[in-house]
Amino acid sequence: MVNPNMQIEEVTLDNVVDKIKEFYDEREWNFITINATDLGGEIQIDWLFSKYRAKNIIKIFRANVSYDAFIPSIVPVIPSAWLAEWELADLFGLDVENATTGVFIAPDGPKAPLRVDTKL
Amino acid sequence: MGKIIVPFGSQHIALPEPISFLFETENEIITKVEAHIGYVHRGIEKAAITKFEYTQLPYLTARVCGLCSITHAGAVVHGIEKLMDIEVNKRIDYLRMLVVELDRIHSHLLANGHVAEVVGYENLFMQTFRAREDVMDVLEAITGNRVQYDYQTIGGVARDMDSEIAEFAKKKLKKLKDNVLKVMEFHDSDYTFGLKTKGIGVISKEMAAKYNTAGPVARASGLDTDVRAEFDYLPFEEVGYKMQLRSEGDVWARNMVRFDEILNSIEMCENILNNLPEGEYKVKVKGRPKGEVVVRVEAPRGECFYYLRGSGKKVMDRVRIRVPTYANIPILKELFLGAKYSDAQAIVLSFDPCMSCTAR
Amino acid sequence: MGFFSKFRKKSPWILHYNTGGCNGCDIEILSALAPRYDIERFGMLNRGNPKQADILLVTGPVTKNCKDVLRRLYLEMAEPKVVVAMGACAHGGGIFRNFYHVENGVNNIIPVDVWIPGCAPRVEALIDGMVEAIEIWQQKSKEKEYLRDHEKVIKTLGVEDDG
Numbered sequence: 001m002v003n004p005n006m007q008i009e010e011v012t013l014d015n016v017v018d019k020i021k022e023f024y025d026e027r028e029w030n031f032i033t034i035n036a037t038d039l040g041g042e043i044q045i046d047w048l049f050s051k052y053r054a055k056n057i058i059k060i061f062r063a064n065v066s067y068d069a070f071i072p073s074i075v076p077v078i079p080s081a082w083l084a085e086w087e088l089a090d091l092f093g094l095d096v097e098n099a100t101t102g103v104f105i106a107p108d109g110p111k112a113p114l115r116v117d118t119k120l
Numbered sequence: 121m122g123k124i125i126v127p128f129g130s131q132h133i134a135l136p137e138p139i140s141f142l143f144e145t146e147n148e149i150i151t152k153v154e155a156h157i158g159y160v161h162r163g164i165e166k167a168a169i170t171k172f173e174y175t176q177l178p179y180l181t182a183r184v185c186g187l188c189s190i191t192h193a194g195a196v197v198h199g200i201e202k203l204m205d206i207e208v209n210k211r212i213d214y215l216r217m218l219v220v221e222l223d224r225i226h227s228h229l230l231a232n233g234h235v236a237e238v239v240g241y242e243n244l245f246m247q248t249f250r251a252r253e254d255v256m257d258v259l260e261a262i263t264g265n266r267v268q269y270d271y272q273t274i275g276g277v278a279r280d281m282d283s284e285i286a287e288f289a290k291k292k293l294k295k296l297k298d299n300v301l302k303v304m305e306f307h308d309s310d311y312t313f314g315l316k317t318k319g320i321g322v323i324s325k326e327m328a329a330k331y332n333t334a335g336p337v338a339r340a341s342g343l344d345t346d347v348r349a350e351f352d353y354l355p356f357e358e359v360g361y362k363m364q365l366r367s368e369g370d371v372w373a374r375n376m377v378r379f380d381e382i383l384n385s386i387e388m389c390e391n392i393l394n395n396l397p398e399g400e401y402k403v404k405v406k407g408r409p410k411g412e413v414v415v416r417v418e419a420p421r422g423e424c425f426y427y428l429r430g431s432g433k434k435v436m437d438r439v440r441i442r443v444p445t446y447a448n449i450p451i452l453k454e455l456f457l458g459a460k461y462s463d464a465q466a467i468v469l470s471f472d473p474c475m476s477c478t479a480r
Numbered sequence: 481m482g483f484f485s486k487f488r489k490k491s492p493w494i495l496h497y498n499t500g501g502c503n504g505c506d507i508e509i510l511s512a513l514a515p516r517y518d519i520e521r522f523g524m525l526n527r528g529n530p531k532q533a534d535i536l537l538v539t540g541p542v543t544k545n546c547k548d549v550l551r552r553l554y555l556e557m558a559e560p561k562v563v564v565a566m567g568a569c570a571h572g573g574g575i576f577r578n579f580y581h582v583e584n585g586v587n588n589i590i591p592v593d594v595w596i597p598g599c600a601p602r603v604e605a606l607i608d609g610m611v612e613a614i615e616i617w618q619q620k621s622k623e624k625e626y627l628r629d630h631e632k633v634i635k636t637l638g639v640e641d642d643g
């Protein structure tokens with residue numbers, strides 16, 4: 001496998017929606033998903049895009065946030081992002097704008113299972 | 121007329137897997153949908169970073185989904201090999217490609233047969249499934265199992281292929297091609313099948329791009345996206361890969377795109393079997409995965425995305441799985457609005473939804 | 481044996497439910513319905529209605545979201561009924577054992593009569609298990625065993641018997 005060409009751009013939670021709005025063109029870029037990684041103490045959130053009709057180009061907007069940060073929603077820009085955002089709220093226990101919990105986790109299931117300090 | 125609420129799922133004859141929709145209908149027309157997609161959530165992402173070592177990951181992720189087990193295992197293998205700086209030889213690449221394409225054939229045939237069944241054409245379902253058994257035989261001869269192959273391992277494949285199996289596969293593929301063409305003819309030209317599928321659940325190209333659809337659903341609407349062309353993980357172009365596009369965007373077009381891809385895949389498999397390079401089927405593996413990488417592979421249903429992160433330990437730090445059905449759920453929900461309830465089954469099944477992938 | 485039991489034995493109806501496996505087992509069930517293996521030789525039909533089914537075919541390790549549905553399906557089926565658990569993960573969880581959202585196997589929720597091991601089991605094994613299920617079904621309907629064990633079953637299911 002070749003090296004994917006990952007273009008990482010650091011953002012903050014205040015400007016991420018504007019940055020994505022400026023950057024995103026639905027005919028050029030495919031929104032892949034939103035990924036969160038628990039780094040222990042803080043959470044790294046990636047908004048990932050790939051380019052249509054090009055080879056190996058991946059664009060990543062990356063923000064490091066604390067556990068109780070308020071994540072703004074990008075659904076006004078990308079209408080299909082709601083599922084990924086709800087998953088953040090469900091599996092990481094983050095506070096996401098307009099998110100509904102309980103999509104994946106049953107009422108008697110654990111809270112925020114994917115955080116490193118949740119021992120299961 | 122008042123509103124009537126119709127539940128669909130989680131246990132339903134048309135669904136092999138649990139997913140449930142609550143349709144609010146008015147005069148047979150769906151006006152509101154509520155979907156519950158999380159029935160199959162097991163917590164695989166957590167287990168991948170606590171219970172399993174990186175060498176065991178391909179076996180775990182293969183159990184994310186039975187239909188595309190080879191893609192999930194492959195994605196993890198490609199990612200970990202990248203993190204450990206392992207280069208594999210041509211023969212391994214070709215063997216992997218062969219199994220991936222065979223898997224695509226069997227998955228697409230299953231999906232098409234299933235659509236035929238839910239629109240009420242049971243005979244076509246049976247015929248499609250009969251054609252499918254040939255490719256299952258080939259897969260069994262090559263990998264040793266019918267469903268869970270566990271074929272790709274870190275630094276190679278689990279077993280080599282000799283010329284006897286290659287001959288057997290070639291013979292079966294020829295027969296398969298004839299059968300597929302016959303079944304495709306029915307899907308293509310049958311009048312009653314067309315009534316139930318043509319013009320149903322139409323996705324325009326603009327909509328497909330707006331909702332970031334993936335796989336055959338996108339390609340049936342004319343959106344030219346295919347990870348095999350966009351991401352170099354196996355040399356698909358060498359063996360004759362061509363992107364298949366249709367423009368109608370309805371249930372019928374989604375079926376036909378899958379048939380086009382089956383024919384293309386059969387061609388690729390034959391090319392691979394005729395030009396299999398010599399070499400070892402395993403290479404030496406050293407070290408531990410370190411760093412982060414994203415992997416995109418084309419599953420039968422579309423783009424399958426993995427994010428892997430390791431820090432030189434036995435257990436990975438993060439394994440994120442995003443599967444094609446996950447990308448197609450938002451548009452599926454939009455598509456129901458304004459559709460007839462009697463078409464709902466065909467629309468769901470034409471997406472070939474894989475819930476165990478989506479909820480993991 | 482009553483009038484209808486005679487026919488039911490020849491044509492048991494299957495209710496299939498996936499409780500969260502990888503669907504590898506489910507596509508093997510679909511293969512079993514198709515011409516190569518053709519489970520209809522034994523009169524078996526896959527019908528999605530618990531009220532009319534005789535055999536409950538369960539795959540998967542039972543996730544927390546699925547367990548209530550499974551219990552309800554079991555209770556909605558008429559006696560005598562047979563439960564067949566298919567696949568390694570229906571046997572105590574398999575590879576998914578002790579995951580945070582998994583109940584470790586079918587028999588933690590409902591009583592199981594026939595086990596079909598394998599990941600995924602071959603279709604031949606599935607047919608074998610189903611044939612065994614018919615025998616157990618016959619046994620049950622003759623002995624009326626389901627009445628004897630009734631109380632214990634109700635207790636494991638954790639439901640109130642309103643008598």
Ligand code: SF4
Pocket residue numbers: 183186267268501502503504505506539540566567568569570574575598599600601
């Ligand atoms: S037993 Fe194996 S093949 Fe069957 S559902 Fe479970 S993991 Fe999948």
